[in-house]
Amino acid sequence: MIKPFDHTLYRKVLVMLLAGGKGERLYPLTRDRAKPAVPFGGIYRIIDFTLSNCINSGLRKICVLTQYKSYSLDRHLRVGWNIFNTELDEFIENIPPQKRTNEMWYLGTADAVYQNIYVLESERPEMVLVLAGDHIYKMDYAELINYHITNEADLTVPCIEVPLEDATRFGVVAIDNDSRIIDFDEKPSNPKPLPTNQNVALVSMGIYLFNTEVLVRRIIENAKNDTNRDFGKNIIPTMIQKDRVLSFVFNGNEHNTSNYWRDIGTLDAYWEANIDLVKKNPDFDLFDNRWPIRTYNKQYPPAKYIFENEKNGMIKDALISNGCLINDASIVKSIISPCVTIGAQSSVIGSIIMEGVRIGENVKIKNAIIDKHVTIPDGMKMGYDLQDDGKQFTVTEKGIVVAHKEMHLI
Structure with a gap:
């Protein structure tokens, strides 16, 4: 018999959101900022999508574990996510390495939680939901929590099917007929396909729901050994042998019918996920008012379009943010962030233009990512x-051209 879900347990779930990775494969976008703080979709930061999932799922006790180049991320959390009521035991806490257990920074995903055992002792949650701050998806964590409780799991790992050639970037999971995980191989060079489909593999989504008592026991054991101190490489393979570890196969929901989930791990993946948004019927819908994605927006005037010559000006399949001034320019299949100026007879195709960029006249840009506050001189070509x-x-x-923040172009 399945136990009814107790909604009061929401208050007994603590979120630990890992936001401290270097994001080396996203360089130069991570030259001056943490990976979760990289702009996405015109007005958002990558971390906004995971945080919005938390809010929409009713989870309001959130610790964001930061580390590298965290200034812009700290500021974004402070001005954009200061929406919690501490009197109702709600909070979002930014926690850099505290060095309570040693003099080291976070050595891995599991070590980040281990170094914050003090928080678990203070809050005493029944469950800990470990999330990544660099994924784009919509998930109702209530469904995951319900599944975890009713199936009496010690650890539940949401999983999704990906093409076999992409599985080398993830933890590949094997399960039995009862959804119990029987093998976990972190970033294998030769991933095992699903028995029912040789073209795909079942992989971890980088989300972990633990019973707190079991989590604390296993990360303390792991800290005593010379390991990578990583959930995928160390903790989960150990727990498979000792504890009840289940998979939660993500088949989407009413807000995500296409099972959309993207790990923004590389520049090409970042570009592709952004460009997904400008499709006529995108798999990831920003305009779903039932599952809003919130962020912080500066105050800008409305976007302004000046088309004195219709032959030169055209906007097709694009997201245009507030504060933009577009003068007789052509924009196709692109994302234009706030306060961007585009001069006459310029064209932007298949590109992501970030906040404060100035594009001169007769500029041609194709398949590019232009970071903040870059000025592109008249007549320049990029991507050709x-x-x-x-x-x-x-x-x-894949031929995407990337200009870093405040780059001086010649």
Whole structure:
């Protein structure tokens, strides 16, 4: 018999959101900021999507564990997410390494939680939900919590199917007929496909729901050994042998019918996930008022479009943010962030233009990512000659041209 879900347990779930990674594969976007603070979708930061999932799921006790280049992330959390009522035992806490257990920074995902055992002792939650701050998806964590409780799991790992060639980037999971995880292989060079489909693998989504008592026991044991102190490499393989570890296969929900989940781990993946948003019927819908994605927005005037010559001006399949001034320019399949100026007879195709960028006249940009406050001089071309672009910009494997923040262009 399945036990009814006790909604009061929401207050007994503590979220620990891991936001301290270097994000080296997103360089140069992470040159001056933490990966979760990288802008996304015009007006958001990557972390906003996970935090919005928490709020929409009713979870309001959140610890954000930060580390590298956290200034802009700290500021964003302070001005954009100061929405909790401490009198109701709600909070969002930004926690850098406290060095309570040693003199080291966070050595891995499990070590980040281990170094904050003091928080668990103080809050005494029944469950701990460990989340990543660099994924784009919509998940109602209530469904996960309900599943975890009714199936009496010690650890529940949400999983999703991905193409076999992409599975090398994730923890590959094998399960039995009762959804119990029987094998966990972190970032294997030769991932095992699903027995029912040789073209896909079942992988971890980087989300872990623990019973607190079991979590504390296992991370203390792990800290005594010379390991990577990582959930995927160390904690989960150990728990498979000792505890009840279940998979929660993510099949979407009413807000995410396509099972959309993206790990923004590389520049190409980042570009693709952004461009997904400008499709006519995107798999990830920003306009779903039932599952709002919240953020902090500066006060800008409305976007303004000036088309004196219709042959030069066109906007098609694009997201245009407030404060933009577009003058006789062509914008196709692109995302234009706030306070961007685009000069006459310029064109932007398949590109992500971040806040405060100034694009001159007769500029041609294709398949590019332009970080904040870059000024692009008149007549410049980007994305049309990758060999030449490589002399000044970062060019990805798939030919995306990236200009870093406040870059001085010649």
